[in-house]
Structures are given as C-alpha cells and as structure tokens.
Amino acid sequence: MVQTTATQLKNRLRRADGQLQGILKMVEEGRDCQDVLTQLAAVRSGVDRMMGVVAAENVKQCLADSQLDTAQQAKLQAALDLVVKTH
Template sequence: MGQTTSNQLKNRLRRVDGQLQGILKMVDEGRDCQDILTQLAAVRSGVERVMGVVVAENVKQCVAEDQLSAEQQADLQAALALVVKTH
C-alpha cells in the first residue's frame, strides 16, 4: 500500500475514532437516541469508505499495470473510484 493511501486510511480511521469517542460521551450525557443514531450512521459510513479504499488498493495490487491497456487502466481506475465513493 502506498504512503499516500496509508495516510488517507489513517486519517479516515482517526476521524471515525473521534466520532466514536463523541458517541461515548453522548451516551454518558444521556443524549437523545436520534442524535446518537445519527452519529452511528456517520461512523458506519466512514468505516464503509475505509473498506472501499482497502478493497480498491487490493485490486490495484493484484492487477499489474502492464497487463492492461491504457483504456483498461482508465476503466479500472474509474471503477475503483466508484467503489471508494459509494462505500
């Protein structure tokens, strides 16, 4: 995994960790369930995006660039970007 991708993953995971810490505080404060569920949904979305980045990186590592034409590389890159965006 490249350094840039590794840093992106770490940043996303730190953000999720911060959100979880905030949720713990909300529970301790007895905050409304709707507020807590909203934050939990944000955490779930963050984790899904991290998973998308990991899957995309794995696919990139499994497929050597010299095996693909320039058009195929562009198509693969677009597909992987979609995976990251939607997960």
C-alpha cells in the same frame, strides 16, 4: 499499500475514532437517541468508505504487475472509484 493511501486510511481511522469517542460522551451524557443514531450512521458510512478504499487499493496492487493499456487503466480506475463511492 501505497504510502499516500496508508496515510489517508490512518487519517480516516483517526477521524472515526474521534467520532466514536464523541458518541461515547453523548451516551454518557444521556443525549437523545436520534442524535446518537445520527452520529453512529456517520461513523458507519466512514468505515464503509474505508473498506472500499482498502478493497480498491488491493485490486490495484494485484493488477499492478499486469500490462494494462491506458484505456484499460482508466476503466479500472473508474470502476474502483465507483466501488469506493458506493461502498
């Protein structure tokens, strides 16, 4: 995995960990169910996005050895961006 992507992934994981710790505190405090669910949805969204980033990076690495022209690289990047955005 490219260093920049690894650093970004670590940052996202730390953020998700912080959110989960916050949710744990909310549960311990007996906070409203809807508030807890809202925060859980935010964590799930972040994790889903991380999965897209990891999958996209894997595809890019697998194709790194291939000889793609500039147009093909642009199409590949657009497709990977879509995967990350929608996953």
